[in-house]
Amino acid sequence: MTVPGYEAEAEAADRRSLHERIAADLRDEIMSGDLAPGAKLPSTVQLKARFDASNATVQKALQLLKDERLVIGRPGASVTVRERRQRTMRPAAYMAPAPAGAPYRWLSEAGKLGTEARSELLDVAEAVPPADVAAALNLAQGGTALLRSQVLTVDGEPVELVKSYYPLELARGTAMMERRRIKGGTPRLLADLGFPPRLSVDKVSARVPTQEEYQVLRLPGSLPVLRTLRVVYSEDDRPIEATAMTKAGHLYELQYEFTSD
Structure with a gap:
């Protein structure tokens, strides 16, 4: 039995901006342990390809995670998960x-x-x-x-x-x-x-x-x-x-x- 309107709601687009969606996926990997404390995040090139995003969008996503104290890193350097991630x-x-x-x-x-x-x-x-x-x-x-x-x-x-x-x-x-x-x-x-x-x-x-x-x-x-x-x-x-x-x-x-x- 199909609930009226359910399929349309399930297929609704994620209305968040792309950099927020990228940060959300990376945040989940950090919090679940897929990206362990001290681990390097994928490179900017890899993230651009994975999410079909521009360099600026990827950097905005990484900045969100830095502001949230989940990762550390400087522009041009590797970004790593903080030792005390959670x-x-x-x-x-x-x-x-x-x-x-x-x-x-x-x-x-x-x-x-x-x-x-x-x-x-x-x-x-x-x-x-x-x-x-x-x-x-x-x-x-x-x-x-x-x-x-x-x-x-x-x-x-x-x-x-x-x-x-x-x-x-x-x-x-x-x-x-x-x-x-x-x-x-x-x-x-x-x-x-x-x-x-x-x-x-x-x-x-x-x-x-x-x-x-x-x-x-x-x-x-x-x-x-x-x-x-x-x-x-x-x-x-x-x-x-x-x-x-x-x-x-x-x-x-x-x-x-x-x-x-």
């Missing part, structure tokens, strides 16, 4: 509270990869959260929560914008209300307050970056970002935290591991 993040590795006195788990896990990871606190304020966060925290319409936002960096590059929301009845009177970083992170503090995490639920989506995300993450264009909404529950399925984490989709991937029952 980082794999394993959320399960840093979801549990850090041991007493230890740094926030995300920082310590990133450090195991031989990188210098840091966090910069951007804001601490009472705020009306987005609708999906409000629903996760069981807030009434127009209700407020405590917002703690930060940007995480690796080797000096911003990698993730993190906006964490907490019920005010849990946050008031604690260090969470103060504009300073918390040793071990808020998961450690919540556990010490008697609200240890028992369940975390992630929803991951790909989106066009907002203006804030574009600026904070220093994105090169309108490539999608990965947005993870994580809701953390304590005893009796009580939501104690809802966090929106946004990272550049072309530089990071998420790895989840499951076992069958």
Whole structure:
């Protein structure tokens, strides 16, 4: 059975400019590993023949990939894939509270990869959260929560914008209300307050970056970002935290591991 209009839609031309299409194909080969870290990209002559493109069009495509920090190279020289083309993040590795006195788990896990990871606190304020966060925290319409936002960096590059929301009845009177970083992170503090995490639920989506995300993450264009909404529950399925984490989709991937029952 043929769905009316499907064939026409399937055969619709790619409306992107040629240099964007060339960059998209090369980007896919880089992200999938067909072009491994340190590998040379095909020469300009080869790319011109492969894509039936002019020299100027090929150079525009390569410049996009350079701006996206996927490749390096100078005009007239070979273009190679950056050594760290894409980082794999394993959320399960840093979801549990850090041991007493230890740094926030995300920082310590990133450090195991031989990188210098840091966090910069951007804001601490009472705020009306987005609708999906409000629903996760069981807030009434127009209700407020405590917002703690930060940007995480690796080797000096911003990698993730993190906006964490907490019920005010849990946050008031604690260090969470103060504009300073918390040793071990808020998961450690919540556990010490008697609200240890028992369940975390992630929803991951790909989106066009907002203006804030574009600026904070220093994105090169309108490539999608990965947005993870994580809701953390304590005893009796009580939501104690809802966090929106946004990272550049072309530089990071998420790895989840499951076992069958």
